[in-house]
Amino acid sequence: MSSATEIGRAGSAAWWQDRRAARHRRRHRQGGLTIEQITRSALVIVDGEGLSALTMRRLADDLGTGAASLYRHVANREELLVEAVDHVLGEVEFGTPKPTWREDFANQANLLWSTLIAHPHLLPVVLRTPLLGPNAVAGREASLRRMLDFGFHPVDVQPIYTVIVTTALGHAAFAGAIERPGPLRPEVYAALPADEYPTVTALAERTEPQTSSALFALTIDIMLDGIETRYPRKERPC
Amino acid sequence: MSSATEIGRAGSAAWWQDRRAARHRRRHRQGGLTIEQITRSALVIVDGEGLSALTMRRLADDLGTGAASLYRHVANREELLVEAVDHVLGEVEFGTPKPTWREDFANQANLLWSTLIAHPHLLPVVLRTPLLGPNAVAGREASLRRMLDFGFHPVDVQPIYTVIVTTALGHAAFAGAIERPGPLRPEVYAALPADEYPTVTALAERTEPQTSSALFALTIDIMLDGIETRYPRKERPC
DNA sequence: ACTCCAATGCGAACAACGTTCGCGTAATAA
DNA sequence: TTATTACGCGAACGTTGTTCGCATTGGAGT
Numbered sequence: 001m002s003s004a005t006e007i008g009r010a011g012s013a014a015w016w017q018d019r020r021a022a023r024h025r026r027r028h029r030q031g032g033l034t035i036e037q038i039t040r041s042a043l044v045i046v047d048g049e050g051l052s053a054l055t056m057r058r059l060a061d062d063l064g065t066g067a068a069s070l071y072r073h074v075a076n077r078e079e080l081l082v083e084a085v086d087h088v089l090g091e092v093e094f095g096t097p098k099p100t101w102r103e104d105f106a107n108q109a110n111l112l113w114s115t116l117i118a119h120p121h122l123l124p125v126v127l128r129t130p131l132l133g134p135n136a137v138a139g140r141e142a143s144l145r146r147m148l149d150f151g152f153h154p155v156d157v158q159p160i161y162t163v164i165v166t167t168a169l170g171h172a173a174f175a176g177a178i179e180r181p182g183p184l185r186p187e188v189y190a191a192l193p194a195d196e197y198p199t200v201t202a203l204a205e206r207t208e209p210q211t212s213s214a215l216f217a218l219t220i221d222i223m224l225d226g227i228e229t230r231y232p233r234k235e236r237p238c
Numbered sequence: 239m240s241s242a243t244e245i246g247r248a249g250s251a252a253w254w255q256d257r258r259a260a261r262h263r264r265r266h267r268q269g270g271l272t273i274e275q276i277t278r279s280a281l282v283i284v285d286g287e288g289l290s291a292l293t294m295r296r297l298a299d300d301l302g303t304g305a306a307s308l309y310r311h312v313a314n315r316e317e318l319l320v321e322a323v324d325h326v327l328g329e330v331e332f333g334t335p336k337p338t339w340r341e342d343f344a345n346q347a348n349l350l351w352s353t354l355i356a357h358p359h360l361l362p363v364v365l366r367t368p369l370l371g372p373n374a375v376a377g378r379e380a381s382l383r384r385m386l387d388f389g390f391h392p393v394d395v396q397p398i399y400t401v402i403v404t405t406a407l408g409h410a411a412f413a414g415a416i417e418r419p420g421p422l423r424p425e426v427y428a429a430l431p432a433d434e435y436p437t438v439t440a441l442a443e444r445t446e447p448q449t450s451s452a453l454f455a456l457t458i459d460i461m462l463d464g465i466e467t468r469y470p471r472k473e474r475p476c
Numbered sequence: 477a478c479t480c481c482a483a484t485g486c487g488a489a490c491a492a493c494g495t496t497c498g499c500g501t502a503a504t505a506a
Numbered sequence: 507t508t509a510t511t512a513c514g515c516g517a518a519c520g521t522t523g524t525t526c527g528c529a530t531t532g533g534a535g536t
């Protein structure tokens with residue numbers, strides 16, 4: 001309830017519906033603001049200077065208007081962020097399906113991950129937002145369709161999809177938040193007191209540093225191994 | 239850099255070291271504040287009323303002091319949260335190892351996940367914090383030790399551990415942030431326009447709702463399958 | 477063409493927040 | 507006792523998100 005208060009209704013399915021309706025009955029003043037402009041400018045600020053740099057006054061300045069004007073197009077700062085999240089999800093470009101389901105799943109997961117990681121400051125918002133915007137749902141539709149086409153049983157498709165997406169989101173959020181000052185993990189652990197943490201320091205010294213990208217690729221690989229042994233597939237018709 | 243500014247030095251290894259030293263040279267006034275008290279009260283507020291309810295003034299009120307007094311024990315609001323995160327990680331209780339490595343890994347992952355999910359409002363902070371506090375590192379030490387004892391190759395241990403922990407954290411963050419108004423996912427998807435999203439709605443209608451706990455258990459199971467096929471283990475001595 | 481009216485822009489103000497300043501006080505070390 | 511240092515805290519500062527009231531715009535209805 002308290003977190004529902006923090007988020008408000010923003011991002012729910014009904015909210016998106018209202019939003020689409022409102023966008024249609026809008027009266028466009030020449031040279032006036034549009035939600036698209038606002039969202040785009042907001043993303044520029046967030047990506048370049050962090051989430052806390054996105055101030056309503058600052059955003060208004062960038063757009064050449066007053067802060068109060070923004071509230072004619074957006075109810076909240078939070079709504080603004082919700083809109084930005086779906087905008088980012090629209091950047092994910094699944095191309096044509098790969099020949100095997102493993103390649104295809106790995107490819108989709110990596111595309112999602114790297115798109116999200118390209119906007120690291122937005123990731124906290126991605127996590128707290130119900131992903132029900134048009135771009136989010138369109139992506140879901142496309143991915144589920146492909147999984148069916150690859151011969152997975154309809155009952156299995158949704159759980160598998162959810163597992164993969166949750167993993168991609170979670171890893172992106174973790175990597176985007178942590179790895180800012182470079183991949184310093186092994187050095188940090190090696191520098192801890194060896195008498196107190198013998199295993200941690202010993203392993204840290206003999207382990208290669210690992211980019212978060214490689215770590216995610218490894219995770220997906222492990223998961224695809226697991227999916228292969230666990231879920232049967234019908235042969236592809238063609 | 240901008241996110242480093244947001245976090246400050248708080249949570250780094252050097253910061254924790256300074257913190258321990260400072261705690262020792264402290265002068266304890268009778269009935270005075272302690273960091274432990276402050277952290278505990280902060281957690282009560284965050285768990286009960288959300289992250290945004292944790293105000294310095296509000297926290298001071300709960301402790302019966304003035305807001306400015308808190309800054310004698312804590313440099314920032316963010317430092318307070320970093321301390322709270324390590325406090326929570328101290329709640330994780332790995333018991334004695336389970337007979338098989340699979341059971342043991344699954345058990346550890348579930349303990350971590352459920353401890354984190356018990357403090358859902360703190361999860362955004364967990365993600366942006368380098369987990370280098372005493373409780374975090376002690377947990378790491380114990381888990382790595384166990385993995386070696388189960389016969390995993392020393393070179394493999396750290397990547398596997400990181401994959402599992404990242405997955406647990408990511409899933410916890412996602413579940414804790416989203417599932418607030420109940421597990422409404424299938425209904426929501428089923429209610430979308432069927433002509434625009436045929437696959438999404440069709441699958442939503444024939445799929446059971448799934449708790450985030452079950453989803454995480456499934457994810458771990460899939461991952462353990464993958465680890466089993468991918469990483470060799472030496473036989474256990476005993 | 478004229479009138480209406482809802483949609484839009486925005487300066488000014490408000491409440492709440494994190495944080496700092498400066499002073500008074502209490503406890504420890506010499 | 508005395509000097510020093512840590513602590514407590516009322517008051518204030520600068521920013522923040524958001525609201526209010528009013529002026530302005532431009533399309534719909536006649």
